[in-house]
Amino acid sequence: MAAMKAALIQRSFTASKEENAARCVEQVKEAAKNGAKLVVLSELHNSLYFCQSENVAFFDLAETIPGESTERFGAVAKECGIVLVLSLFEKRAKGLYHNTAVVMETDGSVAGLYRKMHVPDDPCFYEKFYFAPGDLGFKPINTSAGRLGVLICWDQWYPEAARLMALNGADVLIYPTAIGWNPQDSDAEKARQLDAWQTIQRSHAIANALPTIAANRVGYENGQNGEGDGISFWGGSFICGAQGEFLARADLDEVTLYADLDFNRSETTRRIWPFLRDRRVESYGDITKRFVD
Numbered sequence: 001m002a003a004m005k006a007a008l009i010q011r012s013f014t015a016s017k018e019e020n021a022a023r024c025v026e027q028v029k030e031a032a033k034n035g036a037k038l039v040v041l042s043e044l045h046n047s048l049y050f051c052q053s054e055n056v057a058f059f060d061l062a063e064t065i066p067g068e069s070t071e072r073f074g075a076v077a078k079e080c081g082i083v084l085v086l087s088l089f090e091k092r093a094k095g096l097y098h099n100t101a102v103v104m105e106t107d108g109s110v111a112g113l114y115r116k117m118h119v120p121d122d123p124c125f126y127e128k129f130y131f132a133p134g135d136l137g138f139k140p141i142n143t144s145a146g147r148l149g150v151l152i153c154w155d156q157w158y159p160e161a162a163r164l165m166a167l168n169g170a171d172v173l174i175y176p177t178a179i180g181w182n183p184q185d186s187d188a189e190k191a192r193q194l195d196a197w198q199t200i201q202r203s204h205a206i207a208n209a210l211p212t213i214a215a216n217r218v219g220y221e222n223g224q225n226g227e228g229d230g231i232s233f234w235g236g237s238f239i240c241g242a243q244g245e246f247l248a249r250a251d252l253d254e255v256t257l258y259a260d261l262d263f264n265r266s267e268t269t270r271r272i273w274p275f276l277r278d279r280r281v282e283s284y285g286d287i288t289k290r291f292v293d
Contacts, residue, residue: 007036012219032080078108112141180233
C-alpha cells in the first residue's frame, strides 16, 4: 500500500462505559465516512483513567480478548471496511491483567495484539498496580492497512521501542495515549511537558523514517478516590510524516484528525538519511544493560 488516509479520535470520557463506547462508535463511523481506512482511538477509551489511584474495584473494568469490545468494535470495523486500533484493559486470566492494544481488521477479526511493555508507577499514574508488563515484544501487526507498529503511552518515551518496531518492518508508528498535567503545574512547566511529548515522538518518526500517529485524550478527570489533584489531559494529538513534519495537529478540543500517509516516503527518506545503514550494531551491546558503570 503506497498511500492511505488515517484518522485519530481525540475526545474526553465519562464514568459510563456504555456512553464512552457508543460515542467512540459514532465517531469511528464518521471518520470512515470521511474516507479514513485506518482509525486510532486513545488509550483506555472505554473508561475514565482509573490509574490515578490504587483500587481493587477498578479491576471490574477489565475484559477478555476476544470479548465485548472486540465484538462491538469488530462489527463496526467490518461495517465500515476499516482497520481500527483499540486500547483495552485486558483480563488475561484471574488476577492477570494487561494494558493492551487490539487491532481489528476490515472483516471484523482480531488482526493482533500489543501489550504495553513500559508500565509507569508515578503519582496519578499507578499502572503497575493494575497491569503486568507486556510479553509480546515489539512486533508490528500485519493488516490490510499496512504493518502497524502499535505502542502505548509510556512506550513513547523509549527510542528502543520505536527502533525495534522499525527493524521488524513497521510501516507506521501508533501511540494510543492518556497523558496530562497536574493542575498545580505552572504554565511554563505545562508548556515544556507538552513540547517534550510531541518532540520525542516526532524524533522517533525522524530516526526511523516512519509516519507516526499519537492519539491522546482531553478533559479534566479527578482522582476518583480523592487522591491528588486529578489530571488535565492535554490533548495535543498529532499525525506526522517520515521526517517528523506535522500533517495534522490538535489543541485541547475534541476533534478527529485526518492525514494522508504516504508509505513510499519511508523508502525515499531512508535513501537520503540512511540511519539504518550506518548503525554500528556491533558496538551497541551495552544498550541491554540497566546502566553502564
